[in-house]
Amino acid sequence: MPVKSLLKILLLATSAGSLLISGCSKQTTSQLNTGAATTNPNTVQVQQSIPETKPLEREPDAEYVPTPQAIVDRMLEIAKVGKNDIVYDLGSGDGRIPITAAKKFGARSTGIDIDPKRIKEANENAKKSGVTDKVKFLQQDFFKSDFSDATVVILYLDDFVNIKLRPLLFKQLKPGTRVVSLRSHMGDWIDYAHVEQVKCNPEDNCNSEQQHSEIYMWRIPKNLPADLRPDPNIDPERLK
Template sequence: MREGKSGFEQNARRSQKRLAMTLGALVGLVLCGIVIGQRLGTSSWRSQSSMQQRPPLDVPYVPTPPEVVDEMLRMAAVTKDDVVYDLGCGDGRIVIAAAKKYGARGVGVDIDPQRIKEAHENARKEGVADRVKFIQQDLFQTDLSEATVVTLYLLPDINLKLRPKLWRELRSGARVVSHAFTMGDWEPERTANVDGRMVYFWTIPPKKMGSTGVKP
């Protein structure tokens, strides 16, 4: 009887041990699942937060072909004395070209932080980082008074909204060049067709005393 009882107790202890190990494993799996779920939830929240913080873009990013960049700068007669502002600068190619080819200073403005990052890197690679700068900003909030040349590749409605600001803030004689889109009833002084892509050119005329930004 003692031997039978001892064997029974040993089996019972082994069963309890296996049960405890099984329960421990199950608890571990549950806790692991909770941690993973929390991490995934945090990652998802961060991803959603990042998307929410990304500024809305009024104009999709479409790079200007190099031959159009060259024509825009040529049409504006850019020199080393100019300060070229590119509104909606994308990867910075226009102001970088102005600095590299003509020795001008340049300022690129874009609301997209990714484009600004690319522009800084491109300027560094081209060796003109000391002559250009890039600002992450809404172009309608940008002070244009320093610019002698403004380049654009926006959209027709954005050009029209921007037009009073150009007249108001740019000095007389400043040049404006737009790729693809006009300025409504503000007739361009010159146009060029570059492989089917239109380029338009205007000059800010002498300002009248007390001008409020209404069309000259």
């Protein structure tokens, strides 16, 4: 074989070998980099999820109207909420009352609302406020809920809903439990432990209805007065 031809063959073989080695080197480096990305012990993945909600069961019992923060504080002050209390807010909206009860007064608290949008919003607000260890929100119809461990119940509903709810409060709550309501009364249950006119400053952003409202507080009696006992002649199903 001529010398020139032999040199060409050797040159081509050397080039092919270099390319093969280079390709293997790149592939190995890529594999090592991929492995490092998936096994790096310093990489930590944290997932914080908001509890899932369910479809809306039925329309809420009352229109959602946010309670100004000044009124929230005053309702909890009237109830003398403390760290040993268990607070329930029936119709809890964006969660500001249970969150304030936990953050400012140290209580454990639960908000109950039938609206999944409000429950989602309330859970997000609790997370932002750093009180998820003391506050929980339940997407429930509060007429079907168990709140028997409450020491304080907060309401911002209307008169009809309050009166409809009254037998359930008497049935579930222990004597001495405080019930605080903004604006709405309890019909014939007029044995108030406290009642006062709402005081709103311009910066409190109270609406006209809230500015002319009262805050009522009752205590669950040990012995229910005869005039507040359920009427045996009325079918309870008619009140649902």
